[in-house]
Amino acid sequence: MSAWQLCEVTLPFPVSLGRVIATVTCSGEKEVNLAVQDAKAAFKIWSKKSGLERGQILFEAARMIRERTEEIAIMETINNGKSIFEARDDIKTSWQCLEFFAGLAGSMAGEHIQLPGGSFGYTRREPLGVCVGIGAWNYPFQIASWKSAPALACGNAMIFKPSPFTPLSVLLLAEIYTEAGVPPGLFNVVQGGAATGQLLCQHHDVAKVSFTGSVPTGTKIIEMAAKGIKPVTLELGGKSPLIIFSDCDLENAVKGALIANFLTQGEVCCNGTRVFVQKEILDKFTEQVVKATQRIKIGDPLLEDTRMGPLINRPHLERVLGFVKQAKEQGAKVLCGGDLHVPRDPKLKGGYYMTPCVLTDCKDDMTCVKEEIFGPVMSILSFDTEAEVLERANNTTFGLASGVFTRDVQRAHRVAAELQAGVCCINNYNINPVELPFGGYKKSGFGRENGRVTVECYSQLKTVYVEMGDVESVF
Numbered sequence: 001m002s003a004w005q006l007c008e009v010t011l012p013f014p015v016s017l018g019r020v021i022a023t024v025t026c027s028g029e030k031e032v033n034l035a036v037q038d039a040k041a042a043f044k045i046w047s048k049k050s051g052l053e054r055g056q057i058l059f060e061a062a063r064m065i066r067e068r069t070e071e072i073a074i075m076e077t078i079n080n081g082k083s084i085f086e087a088r089d090d091i092k093t094s095w096q097c098l099e100f101f102a103g104l105a106g107s108m109a110g111e112h113i114q115l116p117g118g119s120f121g122y123t124r125r126e127p128l129g130v131c132v133g134i135g136a137w138n139y140p141f142q143i144a145s146w147k148s149a150p151a152l153a154c155g156n157a158m159i160f161k162p163s164p165f166t167p168l169s170v171l172l173l174a175e176i177y178t179e180a181g182v183p184p185g186l187f188n189v190v191q192g193g194a195a196t197g198q199l200l201c202q203h204h205d206v207a208k209v210s211f212t213g214s215v216p217t218g219t220k221i222i223e224m225a226a227k228g229i230k231p232v233t234l235e236l237g238g239k240s241p242l243i244i245f246s247d248c249d250l251e252n253a254v255k256g257a258l259i260a261n262f263l264t265q266g267e268v269c270c271n272g273t274r275v276f277v278q279k280e281i282l283d284k285f286t287e288q289v290v291k292a293t294q295r296i297k298i299g300d301p302l303l304e305d306t307r308m309g310p311l312i313n314r315p316h317l318e319r320v321l322g323f324v325k326q327a328k329e330q331g332a333k334v335l336c337g338g339d340l341h342v343p344r345d346p347k348l349k350g351g352y353y354m355t356p357c358v359l360t361d362c363k364d365d366m367t368c369v370k371e372e373i374f375g376p377v378m379s380i381l382s383f384d385t386e387a388e389v390l391e392r393a394n395n396t397t398f399g400l401a402s403g404v405f406t407r408d409v410q411r412a413h414r415v416a417a418e419l420q421a422g423v424c425c426i427n428n429y430n431i432n433p434v435e436l437p438f439g440g441y442k443k444s445g446f447g448r449e450n451g452r453v454t455v456e457c458y459s460q461l462k463t464v465y466v467e468m469g470d471v472e473s474v475f
């Protein structure tokens with residue numbers, strides 16, 4: 001079968017302003033096989049280097065990303081549609097991730113265990129081999145960096161497939177790794193959609209799959225990986241709760257709710273889209289949130305003061321608007337936004353814009369409260385007691401992130417402990433420093449990105465027994 005028969009995407013790729021920015025060829029079986037072959041050859045060289053040597057190259061790559069921040073951020077904005085202001089932050093967290101794992105690379109070590117009679121054992125932390133990274137379209141460069149940095153630091157090779165909606169920025173990452181000195185083929189990019197992804201997941205020389213995307217695709221990935229007994233990391237969707245108690249600092253809670261809902265046009269996996277507000281402050285909170293939401297500057301994502309760009313593509317925009325329509329039909333009230341937005345600037349007219357939306361009078365069984373919308377739509381729900389809100393917050397199949405605003409320090413930690421989510425932010429939201437592990441509970445996935453623990457997701461432990469005496473035969 002040729003590469004073109006394997007393509008599921010229609011080329012050329014549209015971007016979120018409705019214009020063609022590039023034409024990218026899909027990788028088929030031939031290209032995937034070549035990428036795996038090259039990755040295997042590069043792995044042989046790379047895995048023999050000491051951790052310190054690998055770290056030095058990753059530090060150099062981090063330095064180059066940092067130096068080229070503006071160029072990469074512009075590319076990411078064109079790639080995805082997010083504001084340049086945010087894209088710069090994505091690039092920052094990307095080079096920080098490379099620095100973090102570069103620093104850890106030299107300290108990866110096993111243990112020495114003394115045994116009877118002078119014998120002993122030791123463990124070696126070894127790489128897995130050729131790892132595959134498959135990314136979503138909302139944080140293209142960041143996702144590729146968060147996957148490749150720990151993979152490479154641990155001595156693996158990685159083949160990365162970006163989303164077909166955002167094929168470009170990861171190419172800069174590949175260029176930078178090569179210039180920084182990784183062996184050719186160690187970090188390779190293949191392009192395409194589901195068919196290319198399947199070829200990667202099913203390849204018998206692929207040792208691990210790290211996936212970021214939706215729950216339905218994640219389910220398919222784990223099924224394919226199960227057939228090959230391959231470990232997987234799954235970073236999936238969410239419908240995270242943000243709980244605002246009446247004793248909070250209201251100004252901070254309002255800012256937190258906006259950060260929890262409207263970054264990257266609301267297309268953020270860990271967004272706190274179920275905003276539970278204690279009854280006593282519901283009116284005041286809602287009024288301030290609506291005012292702040294109406295002030296969000298929508299427009300050309302390449303302009304400095306823009307805070308909201310276009311959504312990723314037309315079908316997604318229509319899907320998000322459909323959720324707002326359904327919310328109204330089910331009894332929610334639209335306090336602001338939720339409409340198609342056509343900017344005055346003629347060059348933006350083809351863009352997939354909508355106005356950020358705040359819904360109130362929401363109930364737990366409404367679709368807008370249960371399903372991941374992945375757009376700029378905040379649902380406000382009211383609550384009375386801590387016990388009640390915890391039960392409602394946890395009543396979801398997702399478990400990616402959560403947040404709580406309160407001045408009561410004991411309550412903050414009690415609530416953080418009770419929330420069934422991989423991440424909990426106290427008195428802020430969507431703060432994900434690379435030093436801390438990031439990942440989900442329940443259907444939001446498993447495995448972690450960032451933090452020391454991620455080394456375990458990209459390495460395996462070998463036990464070596466050393467006999468210092470004679471063999472005692474039982475025969």
Ligand SMILES: NC(=O)c1ccc[n+]([C@@H]2O[C@H](COP(=O)([O-])OP(=O)(O)OC[C@H]3O[C@@H](n4cnc5c(N)ncnc54)[C@H](O)[C@@H]3O)[C@@H](O)[C@H]2O)c1
Nearest residue numbers: 135136137162163193194197198213214217235236237269
């Ligand atoms: N938890 C996280 O860290 C995180 C981060 C970003 C996005 N997400 C989630 O990603 C979703 C949005 O991204 P999306 O629409 O790109 O997700 P998606 O599941 O549609 O696609 C993700 C990737 O999987 C590929 N793919 C699709 N079908 C495949 C198959 N059968 N086999 C192999 N690969 C396949 C796609 O081409 C793409 O590269 C949301 O649910 C969001 O919450 C999660």
Ligand SMILES: CCCCC=O
Nearest residue numbers: 138139268269270432
């Ligand atoms: C921490 C940012 C993760 C992005 C999820 O969509």
